[in-house]
Amino acid sequence: MFHSLYSKLFWGYLIFAVMGFLTIATFSAGITHRYMVKSSADSIYREATMIADNLSSTYRGKVLNPADTYPRLEASAALHQSEVWIIDRNGRITADSGRKREGTTISAFDPTTKGSNIYSIGDFYGTFPYEVLSVAAPITGNMQTFGYVVIHVPMNDILYRENQYMAIVYITGVVLFLLSFVLLFIVSRYVVRPLHQITDAAKQYAAGDLRVNIPVKSRDEVGYLADTLNTMSDQIADVEDYQKKFIANVSHDFRSPLTSIKGYLEAILDGTIPPELHEKYLTLIINETKRLTKLTEGMLTLNSLDSKNCLNRSNFDINRTIKDTAASFEGTCRGKGITFDLTFGTELEMVNADLGKIQQVLYNLIDNAIKFSHDNSVIEIAVVERNEKYFISVKDSGIGIPKKSLSRIWERFYKSDLSRGKDKKGTGLGLSIVKEIIQSHGENIDVVSTEGVGTEFTFSLPKAKMPGKNA
Secondary structure, eight states, X not given: XXXXXXXXXXXXXXXXXXXXXXXXXHHHHHHHHHHHHHHHHHHHHHHHHHHHHHHHHHHTTSOOOGGGGHHHHHHHHHHHTOEEXXXXXXXXXXXXXXXXXXXXXXXXXXXXXXXXXXXXXXXXXXXXXXXXXXXXXXXXXXXXXXXXXXXXXXXXXXXXXXXXXXXXXXXXXXXXXXXXXXXXXXXXXIIIHHHHHHHHHHHHHHTTOTTOOOOOOOSSHHHHHHHHHHHHHHHHHHHHHHHHHHHHHHHHHHHHHHHHHHHHHHHHHTTSSOGGGHHHHHHHHHHHHHHHHHHHHHHHHHXXXXXXXXXXXXXXXXHHHHHHHHHTTXXXXXXXXXXXXXXXXXXXXXXXEEHHHHHHHHHHHHHHHHHTSOTTOEEEEEEEEXXXXXXXXXXXXXXXOOHHHHTTTTSTTOOOHHHHHHOTTOOSOHHHHHHHHHHHTXXXXXXEEETTTEEEEEEEEEBOOOTTSOO
């Protein structure tokens, strides 16, 4: 059975509030009762002691005249809402503030039975029909005890004051009880409700709708979770869009040469192409298969870079690598009348990188420069040392790249409108591979291009740490 977070919080708060209220009420009632009894007993005992001391100093061993003490007894009785008696050693009430029990003898009266307690609670030896709090202070003089000052306070009066204090406790408990539900509302609004929104969005993600945005803007862990999920869904959606576009591009780039190969072979088989032209069309078929091979190799290269394979770094001379790579284009350059202008800072410039992958970077950049350069032009390749790095640039004076295409040239399978007329055999993966390789080295590559003037690509590589020298 599903139980929502809100219901758990609600019942949790309710149980906590009720148990807390009952606990506070129970403990407070006991503590308050003991405090009120002790406080009242201490107060009237001090009063009884003061009256007893006064009578002792007045009497000084003479016959006690209770009539002289009535004003004080009546004042004390009025102050404490009590009855004040004077009892002799035989238990006879010789003075009563209420003048109702004078002359009455309490035969069982024995103040020593209460032990160390200064008070007792009960009907005072059957004298009262209700419970009273009683204290007794001895009247002494000339080393003798002549009697006792006894004060009685009805327990109902003490319980009344106790209930007044408890009413404050109960009201405070109810206020805290209500505040706990205010807190529940706040938690529900700022935690449970956003979590419901996140849960609903997650369900829509699971259903395939990755463009759902979670409208939670709080600056806390819940808001951070919502932002993270929004970012994650956007990235997944982008990846999904990219995969669809990637598959469409791959399908298109594979379909075109496969269609050509199929068409040529069918024409050869059914005799549409005469035998004397077979060599020509078989050459075209071979070129199309080379294009498919190049496309497949490019995709495999990108896949290996995406899988974060470790680089096989080593120290090598970038100048020699540039010379060897440029030399591999000698035949192509001779046919177009293109020459290279190589500029190096020193004869030997050592870098630390993956030699095979940097060769591929240089090959792709030089191949592009040749494709889009005019006949009888110059391609400039330079190496410049700056801040413990080498910056390698490949610059042509060809057709250039339109400004609107500059931000997209790194996309896989992307070809600008101008390149489509010049690079019919390209796969659109060359620059993507270049950027992936450079970024896998932790370096950057930049491009500057002006349409109709030319293009310059510049990338950086770290200098090799030579033995015996600090990096």
